[in-house]
Every structure is written in C-alpha cells, then in structure tokens.
Amino acid sequence: MTARRKAAGIAIVGIAPLALTALAASPAAAHGSMTDPVSRVSACYAEGPENPRSAACKAAVAAGGSQALYDWNAVRDGNAGGASQEKIPDGKLCSGGDDKYKGLDLPRADWPSSKMQAGNHTFHYKATAPHKGYFALYLTKADYDPTKPLKWSDLESKPFTKVTDPTLTNGEYVFDGKVPARSGRHLIYSIWQRSDSPEAFYTCSDVVFGKDSGGAGAGSSAAPAPAASAPTDTQIAAGADKSTVEHHGHGDDDAHTHSDPAPSAGADDPALGGGAPEGNAPHTDGSSTPVDGHRLAETGGDSSTGPIAIGAAAALAAGAALLFATTRRRAARQRG
Structure with a gap:
C-alpha cells in the first residue's frame, strides 16, 4: 500500500x-416545569407567548421577550451541582439566575395563581425529557410580600417536601407532599436537581390559601389575580417549533439515565434539608414511560435529534x- x-x-x-x-452531541430537548401548582412560566405560556392575557404575563414578555415563554421548560442552571442557593442571587430565583427569564422575577401581587390549602397535596411536574434526580419544594414564610424581589431568606430554610426519583405517569412526575398552613398569597419554589448531571431546574408557583384569590400576602386588599392554567399538550406541540432550547452536552450524553442513580448532587446540603426525603417515600422503580411517543427523552434526546x-x-x-x-x-x- x-x-x-x-x-x-x-x-x-x-x-x-x-x-x-x-450523533452524540446533537441538541436535546429541555426538561419541564411544574403544572400543579402551575409555575409562572407555564401559566404565561398557556396564555400565549405573543399575546398573553394577564397583566403580569404581559409585563414578563415586555421585560424578557416572548422567546422565554416558548422555552418554558428550560429555566435551569446547567452546572448547579446541588449548590443552587450559592449560585442563584437573591431577586433572581424564579429565573434561575438566567437573564433570559428575567421577566419571571418581577415582584408583583397579580401573577396568575393556583388555589392551595394546607395538608396533603399531589404535585405534578411536566417532564419533556425525564431524568433521575430529586425534587425539593419550599414554601415562602408567613410574612412573605410578593411585591418585593424574592430572596432565599423569604423561603423556609428546609423543603416541606423532598422526593427522589418520583413516578413518571403520562409524561409527568407525580408525587405527594404535605403543605404547611398559610394564609393569603404565597409562593412554592421547586428545585429539580438531576443525579446524572450537575444540571438543575427551577420553578416559581404562585398559590393562594383561603378564599381570597389575590393580595400581597396575609391580610392584603390587593386586586384579585387570574387563575393559573397549565399548557395543554396541544399548546405545547403548537409552540415546539419556536423553541430554541438546547443543552449542548450538560450531562445529556449519559446513556444510563434510568440505571441505578449515583448519589444525588447536594444530598448532604443543609439548605436542602439533608438527604432523606421528608414526607415522601422515594420511588426507585426506574420508570421509563415514553414521553411524546418515544424514549429518547429519557436521556435528553427528542425526535429532532435524529435528523440533526x-x-x-x-x-x-x-x-x-x-x-x-x-x-x-x-x-x-x-x-x-
């Protein structure tokens, strides 16, 4: 030769x-958002990114543009590594510290909200690309004022619910938690920390306890806010072609997403209440329910991965x- x-x-x-x-480095789908109680970004996306109905969602689009709503399932930090409290500054919790989503950080008492009551509640988290990891949910303190920028100190120091690898049902993570007693308008903050990657996702869900449907905390006389609605599957599909979300290798090339998980990042972080789930038994059945008709989403891929x-x-x-x-x-x- x-x-x-x-x-x-x-x-x-x-x-x-x-x-x-x-093939391995192709863009992957984003991961999801809370739908019960409905997150801010999900509620605004459901209203319509170009012409939202509520004053708060209109203000969010004016501040950050409509693209943030089309990318509703990617409020994230790709390198959180269980240190979300150290990485995300006060006033930017709802955006996850990402300026793209700065409209979600607007301090207002009229965000679309979900009714909430103390006691047992079943939470739903829409997963467009599921991964193993834990969910930690925090509730604002009794003196929370939604007209001021949200700070870490506004949240209780420990999550009221923490669950590892909850069951995936019809494209949603479903898990139970016991909600503490509150009155008036509050906020539930969620952290979804992956165990197969340092990536974490964040949501702010505005909730109202009691008969009042609005207000700036307990005893407020502010105008009622509209009820929040989660986006339907039809709405999600309709806006998918306008999504610009990609992961660029933030752990999505891990082919063992649904194998036995490594210890969760931040499992011993005091800010996350140690490592044991509170009030929830972990589900470790390794569910691999297809999402949107395919299994590529289990490791972050989607139907667009193949053609690209x-x-x-x-x-x-x-x-x-x-x-x-x-x-x-x-x-x-x-x-x-």
Whole structure:
C-alpha cells in the first residue's frame, strides 16, 4: 500500500468517530416545569407567548421577550451541582439566575395563581425529557410580600417536601407532599436537581390559601389575580417549533439515565434539608414511560435529534468520500 493510500485510509477512519460524535452531541430537548401548582412560566405560556392575557404575563414578555415563554421548560442552571442557593442571587430565583427569564422575577401581587390549602397535596411536574434526580419544594414564610424581589431568606430554610426519583405517569412526575398552613398569597419554589448531571431546574408557583384569590400576602386588599392554567399538550406541540432550547452536552450524553442513580448532587446540603426525603417515600422503580411517543427523552434526546445528527453525519461522510476519490485520482495519475 502506498503512503498516499495509507493517508487516505487514516483520514477516513479518523472521520468516522467524528460522525459518531456528531450523533452524540446533537441538541436535546429541555426538561419541564411544574403544572400543579402551575409555575409562572407555564401559566404565561398557556396564555400565549405573543399575546398573553394577564397583566403580569404581559409585563414578563415586555421585560424578557416572548422567546422565554416558548422555552418554558428550560429555566435551569446547567452546572448547579446541588449548590443552587450559592449560585442563584437573591431577586433572581424564579429565573434561575438566567437573564433570559428575567421577566419571571418581577415582584408583583397579580401573577396568575393556583388555589392551595394546607395538608396533603399531589404535585405534578411536566417532564419533556425525564431524568433521575430529586425534587425539593419550599414554601415562602408567613410574612412573605410578593411585591418585593424574592430572596432565599423569604423561603423556609428546609423543603416541606423532598422526593427522589418520583413516578413518571403520562409524561409527568407525580408525587405527594404535605403543605404547611398559610394564609393569603404565597409562593412554592421547586428545585429539580438531576443525579446524572450537575444540571438543575427551577420553578416559581404562585398559590393562594383561603378564599381570597389575590393580595400581597396575609391580610392584603390587593386586586384579585387570574387563575393559573397549565399548557395543554396541544399548546405545547403548537409552540415546539419556536423553541430554541438546547443543552449542548450538560450531562445529556449519559446513556444510563434510568440505571441505578449515583448519589444525588447536594444530598448532604443543609439548605436542602439533608438527604432523606421528608414526607415522601422515594420511588426507585426506574420508570421509563415514553414521553411524546418515544424514549429518547429519557436521556435528553427528542425526535429532532435524529435528523440533526444524521445530517451532520452525512456531511462528514460526504467529505470522506470526496477525500478518498481525490486521493485515488492522484494515485492513478502518478502510476500513469
């Protein structure tokens, strides 16, 4: 074999791994948001990103644009690693510290809200790309004032509910928790920390205890806020083509998402109440229920991953073929 043929073979062999890398590194779907009680971003997306109905959602779009609502399922920090309280500054909890979602941080007493009562509650978290990990839910303190920027000190120091690997049912994580007693308008803050990646997701859900449907905390006389509604599957599908969410490798290449989990990041973090779930038995059945009709979402992929990856691989293959053909022509000329 001539030196030129060897070089061509080496080039082609070298390109093959690149094609495989392109398959593995393709963009992946985002992960989800709380739907019961409805998160701010979910409620505003359900109203319509271009023309939301409520004053609060209109203000959120005016502050951060409509794209943040199309990307409703990606309020996240890709490198949280169980240290959310250290990484996200006061006043930016609802955006997860991401300026893209700054409209969600607006201090207002008229965000669309969900009715809530003390005691047992079943929570729902829409998962567009499920992963193993834990959910920690915090409730604001009795003196919470929604007209002021939300600070970590406004939340109780420990989660009232923490559950690891809850059951995935019809594309939603479903788990129970015992909600403490409150009066008037409050907020439930959720942290979903993955155990297969440092990535974490955040939601702010505005809730109202008692008969009052609005107000700036207990005893307030502020105007009632509209009821929050979660986006339907039809609405989610309709806006999917306008989503720009990608993960760029934040742990999504882990093919063992639904294997036995590694210890949860931050499991011993005092801010998350230690490691044991409070009031919830962990579900470790490794549920792999398909989401939107496919299982790629289990590791962060979605139906768009295939075409993108195939296109990248095809381009690399075409380049390899061209290189090989050029090398053969040169070798033929030299032999002639």
